[in-house]
Amino acid sequence: xxxxxxxxxxxxxxxxxxxxxxxxxxxxxxxxxxxxxxxxxxxxxxxxxxxxxxxxxxxxxxxxxxxxxxxxxxxxxxxxxxxxxxxxxxxxxxxxxxxxxxxxxxxxxxxxxxxxxxxxxxxxxxxxxxxxxxxxxxxxxxxxx
Amino acid sequence: xxxxxxxxxxxxxxxxxxxxxxxxxxxxxxxxxxxxxxxxxxxxxxxxxxxxxxxxxxxxxxxxxxxxxxxxxxxxxxxxxxxxxxxxxxxxxxxxxxxxxxxxxxxxxxxxxxxxxxxxxxxxxxxxxxxxxxxxxxxxxxxxxxxxxxxxxxxxxxxxxxxxxxxxxxxxxxxxxxxxxxxxxxxxxxxxxxxxxxxxxxxxxxxxxxxxxxxxxxxxxxxxxxxxxxxxxxxxxxxxxxxxxxxxxxxxxxxxxxxxxxxxxxxxxxxxxxxxxxxxxxxxxxxxxxxxxxxxxxxxxxxxxxxxxxxxxxxxxxxxxxxxxxxxxxxxxxxxxxxxxxxxxxxxxxxxxxxxxxxxxxxxxxxxxxxxxxxxxxxxxxxxxxxxxxxxxxxxxxxxxxxxxxxxxxxxxxxxxxxxxxxxxxxxxxxxxxxxxxxxxxxxxxxxxxxxxxxxxxxxxxxxxxxxxxxxxxxxxxxxxxxxxx
Numbered sequence: 001x002x003x004x005x006x007x008x009x010x011x012x013x014x015x016x017x018x019x020x021x022x023x024x025x026x027x028x029x030x031x032x033x034x035x036x037x038x039x040x041x042x043x044x045x046x047x048x049x050x051x052x053x054x055x056x057x058x059x060x061x062x063x064x065x066x067x068x069x070x071x072x073x074x075x076x077x078x079x080x081x082x083x084x085x086x087x088x089x090x091x092x093x094x095x096x097x098x099x100x101x102x103x104x105x106x107x108x109x110x111x112x113x114x115x116x117x118x119x120x121x122x123x124x125x126x127x128x129x130x131x132x133x134x135x136x137x138x139x140x141x142x143x144x145x
Numbered sequence: 146x147x148x149x150x151x152x153x154x155x156x157x158x159x160x161x162x163x164x165x166x167x168x169x170x171x172x173x174x175x176x177x178x179x180x181x182x183x184x185x186x187x188x189x190x191x192x193x194x195x196x197x198x199x200x201x202x203x204x205x206x207x208x209x210x211x212x213x214x215x216x217x218x219x220x221x222x223x224x225x226x227x228x229x230x231x232x233x234x235x236x237x238x239x240x241x242x243x244x245x246x247x248x249x250x251x252x253x254x255x256x257x258x259x260x261x262x263x264x265x266x267x268x269x270x271x272x273x274x275x276x277x278x279x280x281x282x283x284x285x286x287x288x289x290x291x292x293x294x295x296x297x298x299x300x301x302x303x304x305x306x307x308x309x310x311x312x313x314x315x316x317x318x319x320x321x322x323x324x325x326x327x328x329x330x331x332x333x334x335x336x337x338x339x340x341x342x343x344x345x346x347x348x349x350x351x352x353x354x355x356x357x358x359x360x361x362x363x364x365x366x367x368x369x370x371x372x373x374x375x376x377x378x379x380x381x382x383x384x385x386x387x388x389x390x391x392x393x394x395x396x397x398x399x400x401x402x403x404x405x406x407x408x409x410x411x412x413x414x415x416x417x418x419x420x421x422x423x424x425x426x427x428x429x430x431x432x433x434x435x436x437x438x439x440x441x442x443x444x445x446x447x448x449x450x451x452x453x454x455x456x457x458x459x460x461x462x463x464x465x466x467x468x469x470x471x472x473x474x475x476x477x478x479x480x481x482x483x484x485x486x487x488x489x490x491x492x493x494x495x496x497x498x499x500x501x502x503x504x505x506x507x508x509x510x511x512x513x514x515x516x517x518x519x520x521x522x523x524x525x526x527x528x529x530x531x532x533x534x535x536x537x538x539x540x541x542x543x544x545x546x547x548x549x550x551x552x553x554x555x556x557x558x559x560x561x562x563x564x565x566x567x568x569x570x571x572x573x574x575x576x577x578x579x580x581x582x583x584x585x586x587x588x589x590x591x592x593x594x595x596x597x598x599x600x601x602x603x604x605x606x607x608x609x610x611x612x613x614x615x616x617x618x619x620x621x622x623x624x625x626x627x628x629x630x631x
């Protein structure tokens with residue numbers, strides 16, 4: 001379950017879920033909702049994309065290693081979905097498969113190709129949270145819009 | 146001055162003078178310097194409604210920060226740093242923080258002055274706004290965002306900024322470069338420090354406006370406050386101007402994303418503990434700090450090139466509607482950044498000055514001001530909200546003594562996007578603006594509603610505070626007569 005909380009300039013996503021996997025699925029659903037849902041793609045045929053987090057190393061960024069940083073993984077997950085939307089108009093509609101490891105996530109995402117509205121500039125680490133709580137896990141991410 | 150204590154946003158503030166308030170060291174655990182805020186009572190009342198003061202205190206925990214974590218009267222809650230924040234850090238302990246610049250590196254404003262007044266523009270106002278909206282692509286990513294100028298060499302743009310567009314494509318003029326902050330180029334730029342994804346995101350976006358609060362506004366000079374400065378800037382009562390507000394687009398967003406994560410992963414190695422991960426940072430002189438400054442400078446150069454390309458498209462629009470001669474005489478007043486970190490001399494110290502939603506405002510006779518403006522001070526542009534007014538200011542001596550040569554950058558939000566959408570109907574707002582004589586071209590009514598005037602503080606009030614504080618002085622007031630929204 002997700003909700004959007006008040007923030008003066010940006011948008012804050014709050015999630016409560018029964019499992020870690022569900023947190024990632026809810027984050028996908030929330031982003032899809034924010035971007036206008038499958039309506040943004042009209043009647044385009046469904047496609048799938050593979051999403052890996054973290055992606056290829058960026059510049060001198062050290063490999064994630066075995067560190068279990070679910071909050072950073074959640075931010076990275078949303079970043080990849082935002083990038084797919086910006087770069088090829090991919091609107092995610094569902095999580096077909098997810099391999100959640102201590103150090104990363106590989107997922108197959110269902111969606112359609114369209115023209116999602118350009119709302120999200122970046123996924124911030126401000127107040128980032130992913131921890132046990134509520135029905136199982138609670139998470140929070142602030143998006144720069 | 147007696148100390149006046151009051152409770153704001155769960156933090157105790159004490160009043161230092163009529164426009165300056167302080168959050169003492171200790172208010173937030175780990176503060177190394179106090180937090181200081183320029184405001185009046187009315188603005189304070191708006192500021193206390195969100196978490197901006199806590200964020201101001203958090204910034205005061207950064208290693209190497211000197212004097213104070215500062216906030217301008219347009220401060221509002223951001224992510225990590227507040228928007229409207231200024232932090233200066235000094236080596237050897239000083240850090241550079243990508244969040245202290247923000248995702249939209251070198252977001253800024255450029256003012257163009259047309260050689261005619263609003264009466265002479267007459268009925269051509271609506272066709273001109275329409276033509277500008279047709280020529281300047283809006284939106285972030287997706288449709289409308291990949292219509293950047295053709296043939297631009299991205300590596301040269303990252304190194305040289307708008308000079309690359311001038312030399313390679315004939316976009317802009319030498320005078321435009323002269324009348325741009327830092328000449329439109331930070332020499333520390335290194336294209337190799339910019340990731341492949343950042344290049345991919347930005348490659349086709351040079352000359353595009355972007356979404357959110359970015360805009361292009363057609364204005365008329367409504368009032369002159371300082372005749373000498375206005376004359377130096379080439380501004381007269383009634384004159385038509387165009388204000389361009391945009392930044393480094395997806396390229397800058399990605400540079401910030403890359404380095405926030407990179408520094409976040411290495412914080413423990415530097416022995417740095419922070420109250421918020423978005424404040425992630427690295428020592429200025431470290432390989433990470435230097436790499437960020439090189440990438441940030443490249444993104445800043447990209448942003449100046451972006452605004453130069455937008456200005457070129459504006460001039461083409463002016464040529465089509467008002468004639469080639471009018472376009473040729475459309476001159477750039479100045480271009481100034483409000484999201485950037487720069488290495489500057491202040492007193493005997495060399496500091497890394499982070500300005501996040503804050504504008505450099507150097508006073509008269511500062512050597513970095515273009516010769517044409519040196520006796521009157523650096524131009525500063527303060528966009529108001531849609532439907533209100535914008536201001537042209539000049540930097541004043543007080544800015545060097547009190548705010549590391551800095552003033553405010555806008556009106557500053559006071560209502561969330563969600564809240565304003567609940568109270569404002571985008572279509573009704575469009576009709577109201579048009580009834581007030583403002584031609585509106587906006588991609589969506591939702592986006593229009595989110596930027597409604599009531600979502601922002603009173604720009605007149607914000608500007609009055611920085612003027613009384615001696616940071617900047619009013620030169621002219623501009624009223625909107627047309628707006629193109631991303």
